[in-house]
Amino acid sequence: MHKMKQQLQRERNRLLYAIDRLLDGPMIFLGFVWLVLLIVDLIWGLSKTLDYISITIWILFIIDFIVKFILAPAKLDYVRKNWLTAISLIIPALRVFRIFRFLRVLRSLRGLRLVRIVSSLNRSMKSLSATMKRRAFGYVVLLSLVVTFTGAAGMYAIEQPAPGFDSYGMALWWTAMRVTTAGSEYSPTTPEGRGLAFLITLFGFAIFGYVTATLATFFIGRDAEEKNAPVAGASDVAELRKEIALLTRTINEMKDKLA
Structure with missing residues (x-):
């Protein structure tokens, strides 16, 4: 019985991984479209056509989330890791079910806009991370642009006039x-x-520290490449290793002769 359960979990993990790989590209693309529609909505509002596109993407995200939730072996852990994604899927319901007055009232609250912005940014961060993979500096630059333009739309929608x-x-x-x-x-x-504004400031400090460290590493590396540099470069270390290896070989040969 225990072996059958483990086998079932392995099959679920394989299926979940296969579905994740299959839907990875489309979901990343839809995530960026979703963010653009959010910015447009916060600044100018959505036309009927764009509203229908937004609702369609939202439904696709819900289907994707439900399928992965059903297949996930540890469902509670899955919800804990994706709670912001779940919130980002709940909030657009206030746009769809407008026939209820209390939902219209809730939709007008600035707090919901803040949650919607943060949760949508979280999805965009995941999409950017999956797209850029190991290009860390490029990921940070693009993420900074996304946070700047989206954060500006949020500040404009919340703070105007x-x-x-x-x-x-x-x-x-x-x-x-x-x-x-x-x-x-x-x-x-x-x-x-x-x-x-506090979240944007925190992001700014984190990015500033990362960019500063990256630039310092770059200039130290450039400085180390010069022969007269006070910092040892990779070529200097390699040469030193060769000399140590040669010295070790010479000592061993002398020991053999003396023996």
Whole structure:
């Protein structure tokens, strides 16, 4: 019985892996389209056609999530790892079931916009990570652009018409300054706006540290390539290893002769 259960789990894992590989490309593409539609919705609102496209993508995401949830051997662990994804799939229901007045009221709350922005950004981060794979620096640059443009749309939707956020261009400038840790003279006035600004600032500090370390590593590596550099480069280390190996061989040969 125990062996049959283990065999069933292995089969589920294989099927889940196969489905994940099959749907990986389409889901990544739809994730980027979903993010673009979110930005358009926050800034200008969606037309009927774009709204239908958004709902269709949302339904496809739900199907993908349900199938993977059913196949996942440890369902609780799967939900824990994808709780933000689950939230991002629940919130668009407020757009679909507009016939209920209380849902329309909930949909107007800024807090839901903040949750929607964060959860959608989480999905986009996963899509970017799957696309870029080992290109770490390229991933960070693209992710910074995604966070800047999406964060600006969120700040504009939440804070307008407050000074500094009365247009998307101004919100984009403010967000870019936050991401680069330069700061701005304007500050958000709503609790949701402050929460989003705090997340953007945290991201900016993290990225600033990563970029600084990457640039330092690059320049140290360039400096180490020069012969007169104070820092030992890879070629110097390789040459030193050769000399140590030669010295060790010579000592061993002398020992053999003396023996």
